[in-house]
Amino acid sequence: MPDLSRMKKPDVKLVFLGDMNVGKTSLLHRYMERKFKDTISTVGGAFFLKQWGPYNISIWDTAGREQFHGLGSMYCRGAAAVILTYDVTNWQSLAELEERFLSLTDTANHDCIYALVGNKADLTDSKAHHCQDSDRLPEDRAECEEERTEPHVLSACPTPPGTGGVGQQPASLSGLLLHKQVAREDAVALYGRILRYKGLDEKSSLPADKMCFETSAKTGYNVDVLFETLFDMVVPAILSKRHENQASPTVDLEDWRKVSGKRGKSSCC
Numbered sequence: 001m002p003d004l005s006r007m008k009k010p011d012v013k014l015v016f017l018g019d020m021n022v023g024k025t026s027l028l029h030r031y032m033e034r035k036f037k038d039t040i041s042t043v044g045g046a047f048f049l050k051q052w053g054p055y056n057i058s059i060w061d062t063a064g065r066e067q068f069h070g071l072g073s074m075y076c077r078g079a080a081a082v083i084l085t086y087d088v089t090n091w092q093s094l095a096e097l098e099e100r101f102l103s104l105t106d107t108a109n110h111d112c113i114y115a116l117v118g119n120k121a122d123l124t125d126s127k128a129h130h131c132q133d134s135d136r137l138p139e140d141r142a143e144c145e146e147e148r149t150e151p152h153v154l155s156a157c158p159t160p161p162g163t164g165g166v167g168q169q170p171a172s173l174s175g176l177l178l179h180k181q182v183a184r185e186d187a188v189a190l191y192g193r194i195l196r197y198k199g200l201d202e203k204s205s206l207p208a209d210k211m212c213f214e215t216s217a218k219t220g221y222n223v224d225v226l227f228e229t230l231f232d233m234v235v236p237a238i239l240s241k242r243h244e245n246q247a248s249p250t251v252d253l254e255d256w257r258k259v260s261g262k263r264g265k266s267s268c269c
C-alpha cells in the first residue's frame with residue numbers, strides 16, 4: 001500500500017471492476033510499468049497515481065478482494081470513471097459484470113462515465129496478438145519477438161455462453177487463436193443496459209463505440225488508448241469539481257491539521 005501521507009492529492013478517481021483473472025492488475029501494470037508478467041499479485045498496491053498534464057489521477061485496483069462478494073460500495077465512492085473489465089475468452093466474466101459488479105457503482109459520481117473493457121484480445125484476434133508497446137523493456141521485447149508466428153484459429157465452433165469458468169482458459173497457446181466467447185456487440189449491448197440501469201439517456205451519453213474497448217495487457221494492444229481516452233474524458237469532471245469548490249469552499253481537514261499542529265496547544269481557546 002503506498003504511503004498516502006506522502007502522495008500528491010488526487011484530483012479524480014478511476015476504478016477497475018471485474019471478476020478475478022480478467023486482467024485488471026495486468027492492464028494497470030502494462031500501462032504504468034510498461035511490462036507484462038504472467039503472475040502478479042494484486043496485494044502490493046491498491047491504487048496508483050498518474051500525473052496527466054496538471055492533474056493527478058488515482059486509479060484503483062481491487063487488490064484481489066473481488067473474490068469476496070462484499071467488495072463494498074466504498075470502493076466506487078466518488079469515482080469519475082468505472083472500468084468494467086471482462087475476458088473476451090470467457091462469457092461468464094461479462095455476465096458477472098451485470099450480475100455482481102454493476103450494483104457496486106451506485107456510489108459513483110452522478111456524472112461518472114462507464115467503460116467496458118474486453119481484455120486478453122491477443123488470445124482471439126490476430127491484430128492484438130503481436131506486441132504493440134513501443135516502450136517495452138528489452139527483456140520483455142525478446143519474449144515478444146518469439147511470439148511473432150502467424151496465429152491459427154484454434155476452433156471455428158462457437159462456444160455456448162456459460163461454458164468455461166473464470167480463469168479456466170488454457171494457460172498458454174502461443175501462436176494459436178482461441179474462440180472469442182464475447183463479441184464486441186455483446187459488450188455494446190451491455191453498455192446500453194448499463195445506461196438504462198443508471199437512468200441515463202443513450203442519446204446524451206457517450207456512445208458505445210467510444211466506450212467499449214478490446215485490449216491486451218500482454219501485448220499492449222489498445223492499452224494506452226484505453227487509459228488516455230479515459231484520462232481526457234475525466235478532465236471536465238475535475239474542472240467542474242474545482243469550480244464547485246471555488247463556489248462553495250469547504251474546510252480541507254489536511255490543511256486544518258497542519259495549521260492547528262503549527263499553532264500548538266497554547267493557542268487553543
Ligand SMILES: Nc1nc2c(ncn2[C@@H]2O[C@H](COP(=O)(O)OP(=O)(O)O)[C@@H](O)[C@H]2O)c(=O)[nH]1
Pocket residue numbers: 018019020021022023024025026027037038039040042119120121122123215216217218219
Ligand atoms: N493472454 C493474456 N493473458 C492475460 C492478459 N491479461 C492478464 N492475463 C493473465 O490472466 C491472469 C490474471 O491476470 P490478473 O491481472 O492478475 O487479473 P485480475 O485478477 O483481474 O487482476 C494472469 O495469469 C495474467 O498473466 C492478456 O491481455 N492476455
Ligand SMILES: [Mg+2]
Pocket residue numbers: 024025026041042061062063064
Ligand atoms: Mg488483480
